[in-house]
Amino acid sequence: MAHFQIRNLSFTYPTAKGKESLRNVELTIERGEYVVLCGKSGSGKTTLLRHLKPMLTPYGQRWGEVLFNGVPLQSLSRRDQAAKIGYVMQDPDDQIVTDKVWHELAFGLESLGCEQKTMRARVAEMACYFGIQDWFHRDVANLSGGQKQLLNLASIMAMQPEVLILDEPTSQLDPIAASDFLNTVRKINIELGTTVIITEHRLEDIFPYADRAIVMDGGAVVADDTPRNIGKLLHQQQSEMFAAMPASVRAFYGAGGEGECPLTVREGRNWLSAAFPTAPQHSEMIAPALPEVKAPALSLRELWFRYEKDAPDVLRGVSADVPQGSIYAIVGGNGAGKSTTLKAVCGICRPYRGKVKVFGKNVEKYKSGELFGGCLAMLPQDPKSLFVKKTVREELQEMSRDGEKIAAVARLCEIEPLLDSHPYDLSGGEQQRSALAKVLLTEPKLLLLDEPTKGIDSFFKEKLADILCKLKAQGVTVVMVSHDVEFCARYADAVSMFFDGQILTTDTPRRFFGGNSFYTTAAARMSRHVFSMAVTAEDVVELYRKNRGEAQ
């Protein structure tokens, strides 16, 4: 018997004016399967997932039915649905209810009215399985984002669910924490046989291990097959979703590969080894050295900073020169001080030593209002911290009275259809672009972005990249701090590595990522034994085609 059976399910939100959020969805999910659900933002993934958990099912008009273990899901008691169907949401922080790690682990069991003895055993078991025992007594507030999300997962697993549903669980995490989290989910699936249904933007880490991938578009299931076949199918359909595929898949089909498509870096390497048994003629992408910076837009000299008197230094002599009219990326580990550097530029943090110069002038010397009015602006990590009004239009009007300017920025950021929506009703990518529009209305010459790709899908990432390129063409200097190496490799002009409180190296993306062997893109890891300086799937495709074109 199938674990979940979705029969001809359609759904309309009451406010959607008849537009269906789910259209005739017909799906069967077997016991113990690992299913990944993909699709653009707003394609109905979350709505579908929420229909698998009665407590979270949205209000609206519904047709069709969902069977769980052969019985209608609605007939499940509240207790059973809480215990048997686990649901992990996106935001690591807001999901947590209590203040202590041990209490959070026990929360679900307390709700089910478990006995003291059972609770003790289950909590202990979970803490060990998830490696939580070292921070068992800690305050929740002192955990990192990755730890918080792991705690959310563990506190759900403590109830021993049969199914685990995860709605973009890693979108707020850095790549290392994200892949740790996804590995744990995989471990649960393999070792405990728990059915896993997950939606994710970062398919690179999931695709190779999933049993099945389901692609949704406009509320309907458009493809349902093994990940390998899905890659092929999306390429044949020239779907927008193809951009979200792992680098190996994109490189393989981009190069016109035939047969089994590689899903992992290892398979990608084997594919390239087989294609080029001897060293290829064209093995290097052109990678000019970084030009010397004259008249930098932003120059940092020996910044030292710590948050409290007795705390360790976060910035330990940060120096950098950002050329005018370029996209400059700072990459590096979590908590290394990248965001703090941006805050130091904006004067939110005051370095106790060192100088920050914006367009050759010391930031301290700018008059109040002069610096943030047309010179410097920052897009914060969480776009929600910029929203103060009821509609996006009002948000923009707060920044400028000039209707034409607003219209131009809205066009640039492609948020014209969203102007009358409440900022909180938008998806992550839409919020990001609305916040960016708001920031751009200050007409900055130097734009700082803190993790601009966090929580947005590959489709929105490309839109964001378009906007950044247009800004660059207008002469705006962009400095971004990011974990997203693929994004930086593709669009940045210069990349700096932040480590141990300072900027250690700076180079062009190709030289930077081409020279690294661990901290680099999947495409570079896949191709470095045959090509050098090929850091994106497009680079790999270009070299592949160049060599093949001359060989034939």
Next chain:
Amino acid sequence: MNDAFSKCHPLVNFLFFVGAIVCGAILQHPAYVAVGTVCGAVYYVLLRRSKAVKPMALMLLLALVMTAVNPVFNTRGEHVLFHLLGRPYTQEALVYGAALSGVLLTMLLWLGCYNAVLTGDKFTALFGSILPAISLLLVMVLRMVPNLMRKTRQIVGARRCVGKGTMEDAPTGEKLRGGVTVLSAMTSWALEGSIVTADSMRSRGYGATRRSSFMIYRMTGTDALVLTVMVLLLAVVITAVCLGQAAVAFLPHLTAAPVSWGVCAYGAYLLLPAVLHGKEALQWRISRSGI
């Protein structure tokens, strides 16, 4: 801090301090006050070590001043020591002042110990089993406050970076408007978050059945033993007090009941934490020398 009594079940801790503080506040018999002060001081020093010196010096100073000042306002009593500004300064009033400041000193010391032993999480753990709903509410509120402050800081920072921060030299009206904007933005953000929290609670079965409460602290054999001894000793003290062993009148002349077994029981009760502490320290010393 490595204290044996602190590692006991919160219920044991809580009941002990209730007993110690209530007795300390009620009993004014000089012998009882002296025992209370000394025992309180011993445990306070054991708990706080070198950090105990400064606050204890302050408390002692306060007690001395109170003792000396009492006869200035209270002139009753038979034995006049001397005259101050034409008013008699009596021995009985001085003793009464000493007893009162001893009571205060005892309570301050025990409250200091209480703070060190019964931390916030022990308190919520203790009352969580009696009032699960209220204790959960308390925990959530405690978590919410720092969250809101963090969000407010983020909003203020973000607005500053787009030129919407209020300058320090801005007029009051503008500052006020800026503050209201930040407050309303913070509220909507927090409400948005609380929807997620509510979903997360419901999806983990909140309200499905009667809640139970996970006790991270377990009642062990030692706890039960300590609790029994405590209750027995306290019963003896109460009996003694009922029999009039702690009766005392300071004015117009000092009449106190003779010192009897009640004081011994009181002292034994109050020394319990210190004894547990000393026993463990001794055990360690012995076991270490055995290695």
